[in-house]
Amino acid sequence: MRASRARPLNQPRAAVVEARVDGTPVRVNRQPVALLREEWRVVDRWWTEEPVARRYFEVVLQSGENVVVFRNETRGCWFTQRGA
Template sequence: MPVTVGPGGRPLTVAGDPVDAIRESWLVEDRWWTANPLRRRYWEVVTVGGRDLVVFRDLVEGSWYRQR
């Protein structure tokens, strides 16, 4: 999922749609004791068009995804 980011990793666009507001951001760290830890930064955003989306960046691999 193409996401452009600004300072602090804040999403500026999601799939080409400009982000109007950030509702919430949170960090999830789990399975740190395993060979495959889970580390993600989630963002709930509202686009200029009014879409409410939750996207996250996998902090282990660096890729962005949309929560469904």
């Protein structure tokens, strides 16, 4: 039997996020956000041609699902890291 190839976990997937003026998500993939649990920023690789600047949010959707989303600050697009 051949060993299967390892697959990366929690790969980011494009998401449709509606946010307030301050950037806080209110809907993730059309599902209302019930609670904002945590927010943090990641700024890395600033010395390269492709720096990383992300604003992360851990939210609980109205359905009860726990989701981590982030906004790519450089490109202005949203992704889910876990859930939804």
